Amino acid sequence: MDSDEDFDYYDAGDDEEDDLSLRDDADDDDEDEGYLDDNIIVSEAPHGSETKDEEVYPHECLSADRIVDLMVEILKEVNDIVNIPPTTLRILLAHFNWDKELLLEKYYEYDGNQERIFKEAHVVSPFKMKRSNKSRDVSCEICCSSCSSSFMTGLDCGHMFCKGCWSQYLRTKIMDEGMSQTIPCPAFDCEIIVDDAIVMSLISDKKVRLKYQHLMTNSFVECNSLLKWCPSPDCHHVIKVEYRDRRAVKCDCGREFCFECSESWHDPVLCVHLKKWLKKCDDDSETSNWISANTKECPKCQVTIEKDGGCNHVICRSQTCKHEFCWVCLGPWDPHGASWYNCNRYNADDAKKARDTQQRSREMLQRYLFYCNRYMNHLQSLKFEHKLYARVKRKMEEMQQLNMSWIEVQFLKKAVDVLCQCRQTLMYTYVFAFFLKRNNQLLLFEDNQADLEKATETLSEYLERDITTASIRDIKQKVQDKYRYCDSRRSVLLRHVHEGYDKEWWDYLD
Amino acid sequence: MSAHFVQKRIQKEILTMRKSPPPGIRLCEDSLRSAPEFMVELTGATGTLYSEQIFKLLFKFGERYPFESPQVTFVGNCIPVHPHVYSNGHICLSILTEDWSPALSTEAVCLSVISMLSSCTEKKLPPDNAFYIRTCSKNPKDTKWWFHDDQV
Ligand SMILES: [Zn+2]
Numbered sequence: 157m158d159s160d161e162d163f164d165y166y167d168a169g170d171d172e173e174d175d176l177s178l179r180d181d182a183d184d185d186d187e188d189e190g191y192l193d194d195n196i197i198v199s200e201a202p203h204g205s206e207t208k209d210e211e212v213y214p215h216e217c218l219s220a221d222r223i224v225d226l227m228v229e230i231l232k233e234v235n236d237i238v239n240i241p242p243t244t245l246r247i248l249l250a251h252f253n254w255d256k257e258l259l260l261e262k263y264y265e266y267d268g269n270q271e272r273i274f275k276e277a278h279v280v281s282p283f284k285m286k287r288s289n290k291s292r293d294v295s296c297e298i299c300c301s302s303c304s305s306s307f308m309t310g311l312d313c314g315h316m317f318c319k320g321c322w323s324q325y326l327r328t329k330i331m332d333e334g335m336s337q338t339i340p341c342p343a344f345d346c347e348i349i350v351d352d353a354i355v356m357s358l359i360s361d362k363k364v365r366l367k368y369q370h371l372m373t374n375s376f377v378e379c380n381s382l383l384k385w386c387p388s389p390d391c392h393h394v395i396k397v398e399y400r401d402r403r404a405v406k407c408d409c410g411r412e413f414c415f416e417c418s419e420s421w422h423d424p425v426l427c428v429h430l431k432k433w434l435k436k437c438d439d440d441s442e443t444s445n446w447i448s449a450n451t452k453e454c455p456k457c458q459v460t461i462e463k464d465g466g467c468n469h470v471i472c473r474s475q476t477c478k479h480e481f482c483w484v485c486l487g488p489w490d491p492h493g494a495s496w497y498n499c500n501r502y503n504a505d506d507a508k509k510a511r512d513t514q515q516r517s518r519e520m521l522q523r524y525l526f527y528c529n530r531y532m533n534h535l536q537s538l539k540f541e542h543k544l545y546a547r548v549k550r551k552m553e554e555m556q557q558l559n560m561s562w563i564e565v566q567f568l569k570k571a572v573d574v575l576c577q578c579r580q581t582l583m584y585t586y587v588f589a590f591f592l593k594r595n596n597q598l599l600l601f602e603d604n605q606a607d608l609e610k611a612t613e614t615l616s617e618y619l620e621r622d623i624t625t626a627s628i629r630d631i632k633q634k635v636q637d638k639y640r641y642c643d644s645r646r647s648v649l650l651r652h653v654h655e656g657y658d659k660e661w662w663d664y665l666d
Numbered sequence: 667m668s669a670h671f672v673q674k675r676i677q678k679e680i681l682t683m684r685k686s687p688p689p690g691i692r693l694c695e696d697s698l699r700s701a702p703e704f705m706v707e708l709t710g711a712t713g714t715l716y717s718e719q720i721f722k723l724l725f726k727f728g729e730r731y732p733f734e735s736p737q738v739t740f741v742g743n744c745i746p747v748h749p750h751v752y753s754n755g756h757i758c759l760s761i762l763t764e765d766w767s768p769a770l771s772t773e774a775v776c777l778s779v780i781s782m783l784s785s786c787t788e789k790k791l792p793p794d795n796a797f798y799i800r801t802c803s804k805n806p807k808d809t810k811w812w813f814h815d816d817q818v
């Protein structure tokens with residue numbers, strides 16, 4: 157199996173074996189360089205230490221062809237070490253989620269008992285004596301017709317079926333059930349997995365072959381913990397990292413996302429909290445909480461009641477309840493007698509309990525709305541970013557006509573970049589804080605947040621209206637100072653949160 | 667694959683069952699119509715809760731049979747009371763869906779069903795019977811089965 161053909165079951169072929177080297181990442185980092193650029197006042201960092209945010213997280217963006225190459229590369233690499241046929245090896249690797257170290261570790265750990273590793277991966281050991289199926293005329297158990305043995309085929313488990321049935325079987329599994337790496341032998345109760353060689357030799361239909369390759373690639377990416385599809389709907393690129401982490405990665409299509417959870421990059425909030433937050437935002441129960449803030453529930457049957465008149469003697473509309481209570485104290489109406497003006501029941505136990513429950517749920521809602529409004533506000537502003545970019549671009553062109561050089565006007569684009577980054581960070585700071593209990597570190601965090609927010613809004617104002625071609629040279633200094641300040645405040649805030657993660661400063665609400 | 671091949675296979679299965687039916691299994695000859703379906707009569711094995719009881723099992727074969735499983739349900743007014751059999755005749759048995767293999771035959775399915783009945787220790791309906799029969803589709807194969815504990 158020293159020839160490449162053994163590895164290459166793809167129609168596309170890997171005739172251009174070139175350029176497996178990592179792409180030059182220089183352009184990718186371009187945009188981030190500004191962070192570390194000139195005037196950041198390092199002393200502003202509370203604890204000087206470098207944080208995750210500034211370390212480089214090495215990653216590369218792969219196109220679909222490169223994913224196939226990568227698969228072949230891994231196969232070759234392992235094959236150089238252990239002499240297992242590629243078809244078997246591919247199944248073994250898939251079983252170990254394409255973690256070659258783990259495969260090799262197990263392979264040597266089971267030394268002398270390698271049979272076990274093949275069994276666990278549902279494949280017949282290539283070192284075992286093959287069963288010979290020499291009978292001349294056999295009947296296929298699926299179509300019940302007898303065929304010559306040359307028309308019968310099977311995996312190493314020895315279950316033979318006619319080629320027609322095999323291809324029909326594979327077609328069903330691939331096209332209807334979307335299976336690829338885990339298709340079992342058609343025999344009942346046989347768990348041996350179909351290898352890619354038999355699929356490629358039996359399936360000639362281009363559509364089916366393509367789908368199979370597609371499914372194989374997909375499951376290769378999905379089970380490989382160092383690979384992730386770009387979440388952009390029309391993008392077919394994959395991000396490859398060297399080690400797995402909750403870090404930002406950037407696809408060639410421009411999408412920046414969290415490698416751990418595939419959401420938009422969400423520093424400083426943790427993936428779990430972001431997930432909870434997004435679910436909460438979607439949740440209908442929040443809408444119903446909205447209602448409850450503006451209405452009250454019947455203290456007896458909990459049906460929602462909206463008061464539509466001035467009288468505080470309320471009768472629950474529910475046909476089965478018809479409970480009468482006082483809108484003010486929520487106590488039963490009876491003791492109030494004819495006139496609620498004498499409502500002296502305000503502290504009666506049952507009335508108080510009913511009020512407390514409503515109070516609590518209202519406070520929780522108020523709290524949620526507080527964070528949600530601020531989160532939404534930044535989200536909304538971010539959605540207009542493309543408009544701002546367009547405007548700034550126009551402005552930059554105007555300026556260049558007024559004898560400013562291209563270099564000289566770049567500060568404007570940079571300012572918008574920083575503005576967007578700050579808004580993104582601010583947006584997630586509200587999600588971060590929503591899940592936290594109050595403590596001193598949180599107070600410090602809120603100071604940082606307020607600072608960054610104020611600076612960001614000022615920068616935004618500058619960009620929204622203060623840039624006029626007349627005042628351009630004056631304003632350049634102002635804008636540069638402001639975005640640098642924003643940028644440094646953002647670093648300070650993030651660094652503080654990261655340090656808190658390391659030192660366990662944050663107390664979470666349950 | 668051609669309908670011709672499917673016909674041939676079903677024909678062959680019918681023939682085998684007619685010629686040498688295993689104990690407790692009888693093909694209902696009157697159910698053999700042109701439609702790709704037929705009925706089999708099962709007799710509960712002696713010494714079990716269903717001893718000597720007779721049930722009717724309906725097999726319907728789709729276009730992609732045997733690469734997809736047949737639709738198998740109990741029919742008639744005698745449906746076994748069993749933790750894996752709903753009162754509408756639907757059966758919760760893994761070889762009828764995800765563990766189906768094209769190398770399995772009608773006969774093998776019948777034997778599995780009889781063995782499922784034989785291993786039962788208490789005649790009772792599935793716990794979610796009332797809900798299931800109200801909400802399920804007509805075809806049991808549309809149900810995403812959550813296989814009940816195999817130890818009946
Ligand atoms: Zn066949």
Ligand SMILES: [Zn+2]
Pocket residue numbers: 311313314315341342343346347348
């Ligand atoms: Zn097999």
Ligand SMILES: [Zn+2]
Pocket residue numbers: 386387388391392393407408409410411
């Ligand atoms: Zn992308």
Ligand SMILES: [Zn+2]
Pocket residue numbers: 402414415416417418419422426427
């Ligand atoms: Zn994440």
